[in-house]
Amino acid sequence: MYLRRLYRKRWLGIPGDYWLLIGLALVLLLIVPRLATPNLLTILILANIWAMLAMSWDILSGYTGQISFGHSFFFGIGGYTSGLLALYLKLSPWLTIWLGGLAAAIGGLLIALPALRLRGPYLALITLLAALVADRVARFLRIETAGAEGALYGIPPLSFSWTDNYYYSTGLMLLVALFLITVARSKMGEVFEAIRDDEEAAGAAGLNTAKFKILAFAISGFVAGLSGAFLAHYMMIVSPRQHFDLDLSVEAIIAAVLGGMGTITGPIAGGYFLVLIREYLRPFGVWRVFALTVLTLLVLFFLPRGFWTELRIRLAQLWTKSFAGKRA
Amino acid sequence: MTALLDVLVFGFLISSLYALAAVGFTMIFGVAGVLNLSHGAFVMLGAYIAIWAQALNDPTIHLPQLGLNLPAAFLLAILGVAVIAPLIYRVFVRPVQDRPIIVFLVTLLLAILFEQVAILIFSVNPRALPAMVGSSFSILGTQIEYNRLLASVIALVAIGALWLFVHRTKTGKAILALSMDRKGAALVGINAERIQLIVWAVSGALAAIAGLFMASFMGMSPLEERVPLVISFSIVVLGGLGSIPGSLWAAYIIGYAETIVAQFAPEARGLAALIFLFIILALRPQGLLGRKVAH
Numbered sequence: 001m002y003l004r005r006l007y008r009k010r011w012l013g014i015p016g017d018y019w020l021l022i023g024l025a026l027v028l029l030l031i032v033p034r035l036a037t038p039n040l041l042t043i044l045i046l047a048n049i050w051a052m053l054a055m056s057w058d059i060l061s062g063y064t065g066q067i068s069f070g071h072s073f074f075f076g077i078g079g080y081t082s083g084l085l086a087l088y089l090k091l092s093p094w095l096t097i098w099l100g101g102l103a104a105a106i107g108g109l110l111i112a113l114p115a116l117r118l119r120g121p122y123l124a125l126i127t128l129l130a131a132l133v134a135d136r137v138a139r140f141l142r143i144e145t146a147g148a149e150g151a152l153y154g155i156p157p158l159s160f161s162w163t164d165n166y167y168y169s170t171g172l173m174l175l176v177a178l179f180l181i182t183v184a185r186s187k188m189g190e191v192f193e194a195i196r197d198d199e200e201a202a203g204a205a206g207l208n209t210a211k212f213k214i215l216a217f218a219i220s221g222f223v224a225g226l227s228g229a230f231l232a233h234y235m236m237i238v239s240p241r242q243h244f245d246l247d248l249s250v251e252a253i254i255a256a257v258l259g260g261m262g263t264i265t266g267p268i269a270g271g272y273f274l275v276l277i278r279e280y281l282r283p284f285g286v287w288r289v290f291a292l293t294v295l296t297l298l299v300l301f302f303l304p305r306g307f308w309t310e311l312r313i314r315l316a317q318l319w320t321k322s323f324a325g326k327r328a
Numbered sequence: 329m330t331a332l333l334d335v336l337v338f339g340f341l342i343s344s345l346y347a348l349a350a351v352g353f354t355m356i357f358g359v360a361g362v363l364n365l366s367h368g369a370f371v372m373l374g375a376y377i378a379i380w381a382q383a384l385n386d387p388t389i390h391l392p393q394l395g396l397n398l399p400a401a402f403l404l405a406i407l408g409v410a411v412i413a414p415l416i417y418r419v420f421v422r423p424v425q426d427r428p429i430i431v432f433l434v435t436l437l438l439a440i441l442f443e444q445v446a447i448l449i450f451s452v453n454p455r456a457l458p459a460m461v462g463s464s465f466s467i468l469g470t471q472i473e474y475n476r477l478l479a480s481v482i483a484l485v486a487i488g489a490l491w492l493f494v495h496r497t498k499t500g501k502a503i504l505a506l507s508m509d510r511k512g513a514a515l516v517g518i519n520a521e522r523i524q525l526i527v528w529a530v531s532g533a534l535a536a537i538a539g540l541f542m543a544s545f546m547g548m549s550p551l552e553e554r555v556p557l558v559i560s561f562s563i564v565v566l567g568g569l570g571s572i573p574g575s576l577w578a579a580y581i582i583g584y585a586e587t588i589v590a591q592f593a594p595e596a597r598g599l600a601a602l603i604f605l606f607i608i609l610a611l612r613p614q615g616l617l618g619r620k621v622a623h
Contacts (some may be wrong), residue, residue, distance in 0.1 A: 290445070
């Protein structure tokens with residue numbers, strides 16, 4: 001309930017989520033580059049990519065309730081499409097990352113068709129299978145530049161400079177967040193939530209649930225593909241290990257759950273948190289995955305709405321208590 | 329001819345182990361609608377408990393060691409998982425049981441947690457269990473190890489015992505009743521809570537047996553728990569979620585499909601079964617022997 005009220009809240013006529021985005025943009029574009037070490041900047045590039053991946057999972061699974069277990073499928077399609085086009089057709093990476101997103105959106109449509117008949121466990125399985133099949137197929141690639149196990153090397157980067165890549169990834173991430181928040185707040189987003197809450201009721205109310213589920217798959221696929229394509233050009237490599245691994249799908253879920261499912265801004269916070277922890281706890285080896293898993297379990301049981309959403313709700317309550325009370 | 333016999337023999341063995349792993353998975357789904365994604369971890373856990381229990385003075389295992397003989401280690405592993413599984417259910421799954429998405433996430437995270445614990449104690453390198461019995465014999469040029477024969481026999485005995493348990497005992501019939509109709513089962517006085525604990529214990533024990541033999545033929549590494557999970561998942565969907573006979577049929581179909589592909593087109597290994605399953609899912613989502621669940 002608080003969550004809904006939080007959504008409706010406007011300051012100066014602009015919804016709260018957009019204010020958050022403006023604040024985030026100011027911090028990330030103006031303050032962080034002045035303070036951050038080059039090392040931190042490279043980590044934040046990854047954080048932006050993982051934030052995009054987590055958001056893309058959120059619009060499909062958090063909003064529409066279609067739990068995907070194979071989001072690396074879209075991530076990998078985006079990476080491979082963009083990488084192959086830039087390598088062999090010599091297209092500009094600025095064009096190919098969008099084409100990568102587009103290819104992943106088409107992948108989303110392909111998954112959506114059988115997925116329309118499937119629910120719950122069956123849907124989760126078919127998304128998982130799609131990712132596993134794509135992984136195997138990529139390993140079959142035998143192109144002259146393809147290295148061992150279907151990896152593509154020497155993909156042209158967007159820029160060789162870390163600072164440039166930081167600005168590009170941040171810009172792209174903010175753009176994606178703006179797009180997804182707008183989608184989520186639109187009538188389309190309301191239908192997504194209706195499907196999640198009760199698909200039969202939504203259908204009975206005359207909504208074409210199939211159409212909206214396909215849309216959710218395509219949008220989610222597009223964003224995930226875009227993030228995969230960006231990673232491909234940033235790392236200058238695409239490989240099954242990096243783009244189709246099951247761990248990617250799991251990390252997308254963990255990031256979204258940590259931050260708060262069904263909020264778009266939550267997965268951004270979750271993605272940042274996940275990547276920062278993952279990179280800074282690297283010296284601890286195995287313990288970092290252990291710690292991250294335990295933490296996610298704790299969040300799931302004690303803060304089921306996610307730490308970011310919980311924080312926002314607490315702050316809003318505090319605000320109401322200390323200010324709105326006096327006005328009354 | 330030899331190749332054909334190879335396929336027949338090894339396909340049967342692999343399929344029997346798959347059946348063991350998958351039956352527990354389908355039973356848990358049957359009685360409570362819970363999709364237990366840590367099932368693969370139970371398989372791995374069974375193998376690792378035995379590896380730990382039979383080791384003596386192994387500096388690569390970071391735990392005090394017992395050095396039990398092999399049968400005792402196997403027994404300990406089966407009992408161990410049969411105790412851990414219902415505990416997992418009671419502590420982690422029970423509180424969130426009516427929210428399928430959360431159950432998904434919790435069991436997935438638990439599986440990753442088990443992986444990490446196994447890595448911390450045993451490292452990521454694969455390990456193998458020694459064979460229960462050594463040596464082999466040959467029929468028409470196909471070498472068959474006694475160990476594999478024993479595994480097939482034990483798997484069949486376990487499946488047979490499960491069949492008797494489900495169809496001939498009161499508890500077993502209660503399990504069937506619960507998986508057919510939860511409300512009806514409650515009306516005739518079946519204690520769903522108790523039955524579910526039993527089902528988790530049985531499922532854990534069967535998974536452990538599968539894990540023991542997988543570790544003794546193929547070796548086991550912590551991250552490999554995902555293989556039995558994906559296989560069980562596939563088998564169970566192919567057979568129809570919640571249907572025990574369905575998953576037995578499906579185990580042999582997938583087991584043989586995989587053995588045939590591995591024998592005649594090794595590079596496509598793992599792909600054929602997946603694509604096959606994909607088609608089944610798209611055409612007949614309720615599986616081979618599944619029935620449409622009434623809501």
